[in-house]
Amino acid sequence: MRQSANLGAGSDRPARRGIHPALFYAMFALLLGGNALQGTALLMAPDIARLLSGQNEMIVTAYEDRLAQMRVEIDRLHSRNYAQAGDINLQLQELSAQQEVLLEQHQLVKALVTKADQLGLAAVGDFDGQAPDLVTTASGNPDMAATSASVAQMMDETQQAMSGIASAATERTAGIVDELSKLGIDVDLPEPGLDGVGGPLLAVEAGAAAASPMINDANAVMEALLQYKAARDSLQLAPVHMPITGNFRQSSGYGNRKDPFTGGRAFHSGLDFAAPTGTSVLSAADGMVTFVGERSGYGKVVEVTHGNGLITRYAHLSGYLSHNGQQVQTGTPIAKVGSTGRSTGPHLHFEVHRGDRTLDPKPFLDTGKRILALLN
Structure with missing residues (x-):
């Protein structure tokens, strides 16, 4: 009975099954198809490689064409920049030349x-x-x-x-x-307009600068x-400079006047400058002292010979500060004011001579004042 029971219990378990034949054949067909495709791929590999290689060649060619176009653009930009740089360099050269001229x-x-x-x-x-420096913009460009x-x-x-x-x-x-x-x-x-020129006739030299x-x-x-x-x-x-400085006044002019001794009319041949005894008497122009001594009516006298045939005479002196033959310049002290000769008091008697004629000294001294104003 126990054995029968065991047999009854075992009959309830499911029966063991294998691979379904349809699934087996499908899997086999799929594997065979994959192998076939793989074999075909292996057989067709050169053609695929050539196809892929052709595509790469087209891509490379396209890139090379683009690079070529970019090179053209770059060359064009470079050419433009070179042209601009050349223009700037040319302008700099011109400015440099101008600065050299300016410095000269x-x-x-x-x-x-x-x-x-x-x-x-x-x-x-x-x-x-100094020539001006090169002016630059905020960016530093010239x-x-x-x-x-x-x-x-x-x-x-x-x-x-x-x-x-x-x-x-x-x-x-x-x-x-x-x-x-x-x-x-x-x-x-000096004679104006002296423009004598000369020299051998030579061929023009290239690059030589023209005369400025x-x-x-x-x-x-x-x-x-x-x-x-x-x-x-x-x-x-020219005796156009004052023959005396300091504290003085003109006490008598040139020409006819009332004589201080006789009271009658008489000719006065110079200008009188009243001044203290010992006041320095100055040469009215460059020249040479040609007389130092006494003359009738003049007392002690110094005479200076200048250019243009002019002679100046300084009279009624108290003393001499120069000697005969001495070269003097304008303003050189040559004597001292006194009252020698026919004189009523200390003063300088100043005369201008051309040859044997006396000239009015006032126009000479007035001319000197105007020229001094012009020069100043």
């Missing part, structure tokens, strides 16, 4: 101003001989327009300075010549200064 102008003007100062002309300006304008302005200023010196020298020369000519004094000026027109301008200014110097030198030879 400054040196010329500086020399001319120094010469003008030596001749007593008022200073025209302060020239340090500002060609501003720099060029600065250079041009300074060139104009130096040109105006040279013109100012020449004008001042010419004006003063003309004034001196005009004033002295009224006194019959000729002024020996500034040199001609500077030469014209220097010519004006030399003429002015000659006029000033002539002025020193």
